[in-house]
Structure formats: C-alpha cells, structure tokens
Amino acid sequence: MTTLSRKRSQKAPYHHGDLRTAILQTAGKLLEEQGVATLSLREVARSAGVSHAAPYRHFADRDALLAALAGEGFARLSEALEAAGARGPRARGEAYVCFALEHRQRFRLMFGGLLRLDAHPGLRAAAARTYDGLVRAFAPLAGPQGAPFAAAAAWSLVHGLAQLLLDGHFPGSKRGERETAAFVRDVLAVVRFARAAQPSD
C-alpha cells in the first residue's frame, strides 16, 4: 500500500515509513490523555500497531522516549515564547502559562523531575534556550548585571504560577479560560522588577 513500487499488500510490511515519528506522535497523544505515570511503552507500541519490542529500535528505553517527548516540549515552548515575546514581556509571561495549561502533561513531564537533564544530551540544551531567551528579553529592562536575576525571577514567577494553577492550588481556579486568564493578568500585574538588587539584609 505504499506509493510507488508496491500495490495493495495484505499487511503493511514492517512499519508505516517512519516508526520513530509515529511512536513520538502516539506517545504524545497518550501522554496528554493519561499522564506519565501510566504511560507504558507496551501500550504505545500496541497503539502504534507494532510489537512491544519494536520501539527499542528507536529508543534505548522508556526514559529515552520520555526525554524525547520532553525535548519536543522545550522546543515548542521556546517557539511560543519567542512569538509572544514580540508583543512585550507580559505577553511572554502569559504565553508561558498558556503553554502549561494547554499541554498539562507535557509540561509536567518537562518539569516533574522524572528526567535528569544531565542524563539526556540535547535536553539540557533545549531547556537552556528557554532561559537564554528570557535573559535577552530582560536585558533592556533590568540592566546588564541585573538581567540574570530579573530573568530568573520572571521565569520563577510564571513557572510557579503555571504549576500551582495546574495543581488547582488557588481557590476558585476551576473556572473557565476567561477567568483564569484574568487571574493570571492580575497576579502578574502586582509584580515589579527593581532595576538593581539591594543589599539583602
């Protein structure tokens, strides 16, 4: 049943052309539906229509698949932040929270601590790009020596807000998208970043 040479074989032969991509897609869908904890390699394989050993041709083990999914997540997050960042720092912050709320399980996988960044090449780099983007964005606002701290504070703020919203820790956070967006705006609006750090005691 593939395009050029072969016509209507009964069963697809080995795979549908790119099993690695197919597995990542299937796993991504299952991840978002049910979370990391119950995401099994065997179910992914079943769902992709291959034997339970087939994924091992493309991923060293379950952790490697999870790391690939997290890597995709960091890349998409960076893209979303860069796109929104053009409309200013506040839009960037809101985009961060949006990403978390729209890809809940992916976000949890990225920051849940199941994956050690050091153990997976490329994953740390993908994560670092997110931070770099923030530092660049804050350089004009906080001055050269203040930028890393301001960027760290800003990232912490939106990251914590996203995480606590996901967990439902704020009273009344079960409301709709509209109300959540307003809550996010109001929380972010209350914060100011000082141009320079003060002596800390």
Added chain:
Amino acid sequence: MTTLSRKRSQKAPYHHGDLRTAILQTAGKLLEEQGVATLSLREVARSAGVSHAAPYRHFADRDALLAALAGEGFARLSEALEAAGARGPRARGEAYVCFALEHRQRFRLMFGGLLRLDAHPGLRAAAARTYDGLVRAFAPLAGPQGAPFAAAAAWSLVHGLAQLLLDGHFPGSKRGERETAAFVRDVLAVVRFARAAQPSD
C-alpha cells in the same frame, strides 16, 4: 502476647506495634533516596520486614500511601513557613526554597501532579493551609483586596524558584549551599509587590 504478658518471643509476632507508622517512615526514607517513580509498595514492605500484602491493611493502594506522604509534606512545609514567617516575609520565602532543596523528592511528590488533590481527602486541606498562611502574611503589605493576588504572586515566585533550582535550570546552580542561598536572596531582592493592581492593558 503483647508487652505485659509475653517475654522474649523468638520472632516478632505480627508487627512492631504500629505498622502504619513504620511503613510511612520506611517509605519516606526510600522516597528521598530514589524518587517516586521507582518507589514500589513491595520494596517498602520488604524494607519494613512484612509481606508485600501487609501494607494493604493500612493503605488502600499505592496512591493512598503516596498521598499520605504528600500530606505529611504539606504539614511540615506549613510548620516551617509559620516558624520562619515570624522573621518577616523574605525569611518565609527563603524557608520555602530551603524546604524544597532539603526534601527534594518529597517536594516533587507534593507538586509533581501524580496525585490529584481532589482524590485524597485531607490532602487539599493540608495544601490550602499553606496558601492561607501566605494570604495572612501579605494582608498588611498589599491591602485587603490586593492580598490574594500578592500572595499568589509571592507563592508562585518562591515555588517556581524552588522548582527550577531543583531541576538545575539556572546556570551555575551546581554550587554549594552558600552560593545557592545568595542566589535565592538576589533573585527575591529584585522583586517588588505593588500595593494595587493596575489596569491590565
């Protein structure tokens, strides 16, 4: 066969007096050593010296044990925050980050999203006490109507900072306690909370 009537039996009969507590302690130790992902009920039982089915007398399932561990965590976090809060809001924030760094896996369990707060009675209440303490602490600083937003912002800030530090997302965060504490101070020092929210566009 209990304390009064029995002297030196060969083997302890059923358990060492309070299996529930023993399991919680063993599980807490194993959790901190190896993380949630690989914490198995069977290993806890083995490590506590009972059969693998014994824990089910005290916990409905693995999730219930994890929820109990998380509940302990929220209670201890609240205590630590109240104690430090007497020395001012900044000390409270630093105590939050300290707790996360000193109980890394417990903290991840509390906020990793493996447990749905609604599914475990008492867990949400324990978590809510943390937020309540923050709102009370921010009432004098941010005014009555600003307090919830300021408290949410403050919690988000220290929570995100803790989480990102745990994951090693800040360059150079592999240094010692001293340097980490200084970094935390500098990041927190850069943030100001406005008395009232401004129009958001």
Added chain:
DNA sequence: ACCTGAACACCGTTCAAGT
C-alpha cells in the same frame, strides 16, 4: 484484627529468530 502465600494481569527489557 492483622498478616501471609499463591495467584493474576501487567510491565520493562533482552535476545534469538525471522523477512
């Protein structure tokens, strides 16, 4: 009341064997 041992269905991982 509290714990044990066997049993079941599932999983991650490996490996010889197939095409």
Added chain:
DNA sequence: ACCTGAACACCGTTCAAGT
C-alpha cells in the same frame, strides 16, 4: 536494517487461609 515472539524478573492488587 527492521521487526517479532518467547522469556525473565519485577510490580500492583486480590483473596483464601492462617494465628
């Protein structure tokens, strides 16, 4: 090169049976 099926050690959970 890429995939399969059997196999192994492990796990969560249940349940009849022991004390």
